[in-house]
Every structure is written in structure tokens, then in C-alpha cells.
Amino acid sequence: MSDFEETKEKGIFKSYASKVKEELCAVMPEARHCVLAELSGIYDLCGAHGSDGAELKGDNEELRKKFFTLYGKAFKISGDFGKSKKIKEGFENFQKALRHPQLTERTCCRRAYLRGAFLAAGSVSDPKKSYHLEIVCRSRDTAEKVCGLLRKSGLSAKIVQRKKAFVAYLKEGDEIEQALGEMGAGRSLMDMVNEQIYHEIREDINRRVNCETANLKKTIVSSVRQLEDIRFLQESGRLSGMKPALRQMALLRLENPEATISELGRMADPPVGKSGANHRLRKLSEAAEAAREGSSNL
16 A cells, blocks of 8 residues: 555645645754754744743644754753653753844854744645745744845745734745755655646646647638638639639648648649648638629629
């Protein structure tokens, strides 16, 4: 049984955003400065602090586990934090690190901070449906900070207020791909790129089919009109008095109503090009039109 079939059988379906966060949760920075930056990103978006320690809001167990793992790594605290959402040891040093002016100056730290912020309060739409990535911030200052870090990567991040929250967001597919890549979601990035390629191929096929359908419709309409004109000339006795080349083209069209103009040209004896065949058919239509006008003036 394939992974997909097994997942389907169990009734477990993960959203694209969940897969991205799952991948990012597994990314563990090595350098202490990056660890502190990611901790800061998580804490700015869903943390709370007081005199008795650091605490995370919400019930995201994987995020809580990662936060306290990184916290222990940064401040050399060992042990299992269990189900506790609050930590006291090292809290004073943590507060100092959060206020450090150069916390996100390095490119690697900027990416780590954004990874933490996205894990804490971010979401991304399924690329099969639309392109939208956002991080919901509790204050405009935090939203401005997130936007500023995204813009340092050349991304055109914007802010919109949604009720009491401030949302930093991206809307362009290529920029979302870049953001995912910089945060460390390489697998999710490739899924998005593959979906974009599939979408572009599908659109290209649809354009080609629509174009071919339009050309076929145009050919059919032209053929019907040409047949009507030729039959009128034939029934009125005018076709027999026309030049041999025109009579030959008229008979070829009658015998091959679905043929293209190029195909009719190749059937002629001697063969002629598309423009030559089109010229003869146009002459037939002009003769039929002139004959109809003459009949209507009698």
C-alpha cells in the first residue's frame, strides 16, 4: 500500500500549510545566534512573559516542543520540560537576548526569525488554489518588523489590519517560493514549484486546444460558406463558364468539404500553395456574391 493510500485509508489529510510547518519544525539551527533568532520569532508572535518566566500561548504541541528544545540549547538547560508551558530558568538572559539590537542582522538569523514567526502565527494557501502567505501579528510594531525582514530579502511584503490583528503577507507565487526556501522548507518549495509547472503546462495546453478549436471552427464556417457559394454557381449554370482553375477548385471543395485550404491547394493539378487556393476560393465567392446582387436587382 502506498503512503497516499495508507493516509487516505486512515482518513488523515494534511493541509499544505500543515506540511510546511511540519517540515519547518524539523529544522534545527546549529549556531546559537540563529537559535536565539528563531526563539525570538516564535516568542514575538505567540509568547508571553512576566516576572516568573517565559510562556507560549496556544496548544501547538510541536511548536511548544521545538521552542523549549531550542531554549534549552541556547541557555544550556537540560531535562524534560514535560507538558509545562512555562519556563523560569534562564529567563533573564532570554529577555536580554530578545532586546539585542543585532539579533536579526545576519542573513541566517533573519531567516531563522521568520521561520519562528511563521511557525507561531503563519499560514500559506494550497498552491493548487491560490498564492497567499501570511503571518498574523499581535501589534503593528511586530508586523512592521516581520515585513522589514521580508523586504530585506527583496520581497514585497505588505500589512493589512484584520480586526485587532495586523497581518504581514505575500501574494506573488515566486515570492512565496523564495520565502519558503529561505525559511528552510525546501521540500514544500519543490511541491509548490511542481504545482506551478503543472498549472502552466495545463494552461498552455488549454490555450493550444482553444486556439485549435477556434481555427477549426473558422475552417468549418469558411467551408460552409464556400460550399453555399459553389452550389449557387453550379445550380445557376455560372460555374461551367468560369476558368478551369476556378472550376477545379470548386469541385475539390465540393468533394472535400472538411479539407483545409492548404490541403485543397495540394490536391489541385498542378498543386498550388495556400495563398493560391485561397485566392481561387475567394474569386468563387466574389462571383457568387456578384451573381446574387445581380439577381436581386432584376
